[in-house]
Amino acid sequence: MPVTVEERQRGLGARTTTNAMPLLLGMPLFFALMYALMAWGHRHGAVLGSPVLVAALGTLFGASGDERWQRLLGGGHLHTRPVLRLVYAMTLMATTLLLAGWGFLLPACAMLIAVIHIGWTGSRTWRPAAFITAIVTVISETIIHVGVVESVVSPAYSHVAAALNLTIAVFGLSNLGLSAARGEQAAMAVQRAEERYRALVRNSSDVVSVIDADGRLTHISDAVLQVSGRNAADLLNTSYLDLFHPDDQPEARAALAGLTSTGADSRARLEVRTRHHDGTWRWHEVTLHNAFGDPAVQGIVSNQRDVSDRRAHQDRLAYAASHDALTGLPNRAELLRLLAEASPKATAAEAVAVLFIDLDGFKAVNDTYGHATGDALLVAAAQRLGAGLRASDVLARLGGDEFAAFLTGVTNTASVHERAHRLMQDMAMPFHLAEHEVRIGASIGVALGHGPTDADALLARADAQMYTVKRDAAGRRRSPAVAAAA
Known part of the structure; x- marks a missing residue:
């Protein structure tokens, strides 16, 4: 017995x-x-x-x-x-x-x-x-x-x-x-x-796993049920990489390989998406530790925790820092960042075009009908401008009644001029707001960049061309002026 x-x-x-x-x-x-x-x-x-x-x-x-x-x-x-x-x-x-x-x-x-x-x-x-x-x-x-x-x-x-x-x-x-x-x-x-250790592991929100040399799970704590809605017994002897989003698996695979090659007690940290039992993907912070030298472990120890809320908060903060709160469009800083990424890719054959857009008559509407109507007009103007651009074009609000857009892959200067002219015509159409029908216009300056060009300089050229359009209007709308940036 x-x-x-x-x-x-x-x-x-x-x-x-x-x-x-x-x-x-x-x-x-x-x-x-x-x-x-x-x-x-x-x-x-x-x-x-x-x-x-x-x-x-x-x-x-x-x-x-x-x-x-x-x-x-x-x-x-x-x-x-x-x-x-x-x-x-x-x-x-x-x-x-x-x-x-x-x-x-x-x-x-x-x-x-x-x-x-x-x-x-x-x-x-x-x-x-x-x-x-x-x-x-x-x-x-x-x-x-x-x-x-x-x-x-x-x-x-x-x-x-x-x-x-x-x-x-x-x-x-x-x-x-x-x-x-x-x-x-x-x-x-x-x-x-x-x-005490078992109680801490059992009640912890961190999932503790052990991965063998073949990348399979030889141990996984019960916390996985709380974190991912999956049973630990169902995950034993399965591939560790299968826990992660296919797009994140190469990063996790590289981390495991790096730990194995680096040797005992090496560590790595990454953030990857893990599938939840309900089918959604959650962001997990994963810390890996090479414990092959420990006879009690003989594997790589993985500690992972759900950081989806933190990532969502960070994304909200990043979005708020890079977008206009009223229209949801990218702000000046984000426009310049995107333009700086796109400008080096420009060539003599395919240029980058920047449109600097200023709403004519907006101040009068705002002063006459109030800020609420003014805000509604800005939102409607952003939607109309966006409708006149390609899906690959980027529209941003710079502040006040000023907008800007940049277009990539421009092969024909005349086509950019025509697009700006159509946008000006679109903006001259009446806006039917909740309580008022108003009319405004738009002055658009265009600058072209052939090859790597400083984003601020390109935007400044478009701004200067916009004021040229305003001065030449003399009470009537004319075709936008176009300045080719060196």
């Missing part, structure tokens, strides 16, 4: 030896051996009692060490009723030794019995074991002294030998008990530390 977890925690892990072979086979062999020894000793005067009786009692004592019998005495457990089990074993051993004439050996044999029971029951057993050993020894020597049984040595020698053996046994049991207590304290400290 296997030792339970509770029994292993209580004792030193000692096991009996009587279970080495089945009782039906082992006990007859043990009896035969005992009888042969006792008969030989009886012939030479070393055994005083009946060899058959001594061998039978010795065999019964050996059989009583069987775990099933000990559990029966202990009420189903090895760690309960230690006093009853000790009294039973020592009484049986004392009877066997007294019949053989070896009563003075009882403390030494009792110590062996106590060692096994300390292993089963724990350090708390040594005191009752020492007490029972002393009582049984005194009773045995008294029986020898009054002549109830004989001894192979004189009663005086038997008493002295028993006293010496008892002293050694008591000291030995006390030392063993103290050692067992220290071992139990250390085991309990380790157990508490393990339980």
Whole structure:
């Protein structure tokens, strides 16, 4: 019968030896051996009692060490009723030794019995074991002294030998008990530390995983259920990379390869998208640690946490910093950044065009009908301008009633001029707002960049051309002026 977890925690892990072979086979062999020894000793005067009786009692004592019998005495457990089990074993051993004439050996044999029971029951057993050993020894020597049984040595020698053996046994049991207590304290400290670690991992919002050399999950904490809605058991022995978005897998694969090549204790950090059980993708911050050199791990440890809320907040902040709050269009800084990225790609054959757009008559509408109408007009103007541009073009609001757009892949200067002219015509059409119908216009200046051009300079050229258009209007709309940037 296997030792339970509770029994292993209580004792030193000692096991009996009587279970080495089945009782039906082992006990007859043990009896035969005992009888042969006792008969030989009886012939030479070393055994005083009946060899058959001594061998039978010795065999019964050996059989009583069987775990099933000990559990029966202990009420189903090895760690309960230690006093009853000790009294039973020592009484049986004392009877066997007294019949053989070896009563003075009882403390030494009792110590062996106590060692096994300390292993089963724990350090708390040594005191009752020492007490029972002393009582049984005194009773045995008294029986020898009054002549109830004989001894192979004189009663005086038997008493002295028993006293010496008892002293050694008591000291030995006390030392063993103290050692067992220290071992139990250390085991309990380790157990508490393990339980605390398991509780922390179980209740943590971080998912702890171990990846083997083949990139498969050999361990994953239960926190994965809370974080991704997936069961840890379903993910074991699956590919670690399969957790991530296909577009993010190359980055994760490169991180794993880098850790393996760098060596022990190397670390890496990345942010990747992980599929949730509901089908959505969540951003996870992943920290990887090469622990192949740790015998307890032998893999790469992954700690990952859901940072979707943080990423969403960062994205909102980045969007707010780069876009106009009213129209949702990119602001001046974002326009210049995008223009700076696109300008180096321009060539003599394919230019970049910037349109600087100023709304004519907007201030009068804003002053006449109020800021609410003015804001509504700006939103409507942004929508109309966007409708007149290609999907690849970028429209931005620079501030106030000024907008700008840039076009890439321009191969025909005249086409840009025509597009600006159409936008001016579109803006001259009436705007039907919620409470008013208003009319405004637009002046558009165009600047072209052939080859790498400074974004600020290109926008400034378009701005200058817009003012040229305004001055030349003289009360009527004319075609936009076009300036080719060097």
